[in-house]
Amino acid sequence: MASSSSSVGLSFLTRNTIKVPLSIPKSFSPFPKLTFPTISCFYSATPRLDYNSFKKINPIHYCSNLPTASTNNTHYEFSDGSSEVELRLELGQGEITPKDIHVDANESSLAVRIQQSGIVRALMDTSTLYEKIKPAETIWYIDEDQLVISLKKQNSELKWPDIVESWESLSAGITQLLRGTSIYLVGESTEINQRIARELAVGLGYTPLSTEELLEAYAKQSMESWVNEEGSDAVAEAENAILESLSSYARAVIATLGGEKGAAGRANQWRHLFAGFTVWLSLSEATDEETAKEEAKRNMQDSGQGYSNAEVVVKLGGWDPNYSKAVAQAVLSALKRLILADKDLPGKKSLYIRLGCRGDWPEIKPPGWDPSTSPDTSSMSS
Structure with missing residues (x-):
């Protein structure tokens, strides 16, 4: 008793470059007290989800503002089984028969409406379910004063924290996918990177770190004065050493330097x-x-720009302090889809770290491989 429609799935792409960092004294501690400025704004987000070969270019998934889930009835019950999820919605007052109910299920959306006396009432209308379902296998029925909807999951192994994809459900559910892997935020603005790093860290229970804060604590001078005295190249090299120190850390969200002074903007320092x-x-x-x-x-196709190595791209059309969490939500949504497309990615990241972050991502070479002996040394530096 369910209607369904089709939707387009997602697929992805990646690139890889190499950089050998300089050394920072072993006495250096990456954990000074951190502070984060109040910034941000979000109008739209375009995650780019990529992995495997950069020769394979696939569709880009686009997120416009926040996922919506509107309902005139805020009371619902949700449960997650091994292969399906169950949603119970309160039907409200009046006698309601099955012919009054319209359930429209799509791979990623669900609309539930009741039509009585020519008036249509929405019980639920969400454009973003937590994850994909099999719409043709949707079953619903009336149980006293509740509408019960059973949705068959496409991925039976994934635990759903809630029926909709929201900040709360993403921050609660994505930890099972990340498996402790850290997140690095890169981009043109240090300030934006720091703000979103803090939002993500709070939501995930991760440690927020800022390479700017760490560098200033180590050098005992401001970033501006450091750049003026030694130039952006020196700062980028120093940040690369910080990144080397942090590469073995788990459960951290790391905000990197933005602009010309940052290592992430340089294709040979990744x-x-x-x-x-x-x-x-x-x-x-x-x-x-x-x-x-x-x-x-x-x-993505600009291989000369370091940021093009990123596995996810989130497009920001502006900033407003009130919407930083929306940007963080878009980041988690994109990361979730990236990992679901290749569930081995966190394990590959762990292996990459254990082998010494040699620069062979994503094609990890056997133990003992030396990047200096690789035929492709043009993108490496020591």
Whole structure:
């Protein structure tokens, strides 16, 4: 008794480069007291989900603002079984028969409406279920004053924290997928990276770290004065050493330096960034979804730009302090889809770290492999 429609699935792409960092004294501690400025804004997000070979270019998934889940009845019960999830919605007052109920299930969305006396009432209308279902196998029935909907999961191994994809469900559910892997935020703005790192860390229960804060604590001077005295190249090299120190850390969200002074903006300084999942927070002038998609595609194909190595791209159309959590939510949504497309990714990241972050991501070489003996040494530096 369910209607269904089809939707387009997701697929992805990646790139890889190498950089050998300089050394920081062993006495250096990466945990000074951190502070984060209040910034951010979110109008739209375009995650780029990539892995395997950069020769394989696949569709870009686009998120517009926050996923919506509207209902006139805020009372519902949700339970997750091994292969399906069950949703119970309160029907409300009045006699309601099956012919009054309309359930429209899609792979990623669910609309439930009741039509009585020519008036249509929405019980639930969400454009973003927590994960994909098999719409043709949706079953529903009336149980006294409740509508019971059974949705068959496409991925029976994934635990659903809730029926909809939201900040709360993502931050609660994605830890089972990350398996302790750290997250690195890169992009043109240090300030944006720091703000979103803090939001993500609070939601995930991870440690927030900022390479700017760590570098300033180590050098005992401001970033501005350091750049003025020694230049952006020296700062980028120092940040690369910080990234080497942090590459073995688990359960951290690391905000990197933005702009020319940052190591992440340089294509040859990504060796240790590959130890975690990398997210490019990219400022955009796009005013609509299609323009943002095309811009993201162009960015991805620019191999000379370090940020193009990122596994996820989130396009930001502006900033407002009230919407930083929405950007963080888009990041988690994109990371969830990335990992679900290749569930072995966290394990590969762990192996990459154990072998010494040698720069062979994503094609991890056997133990003993030396990047200096590789035929492709053009992207390496010591």
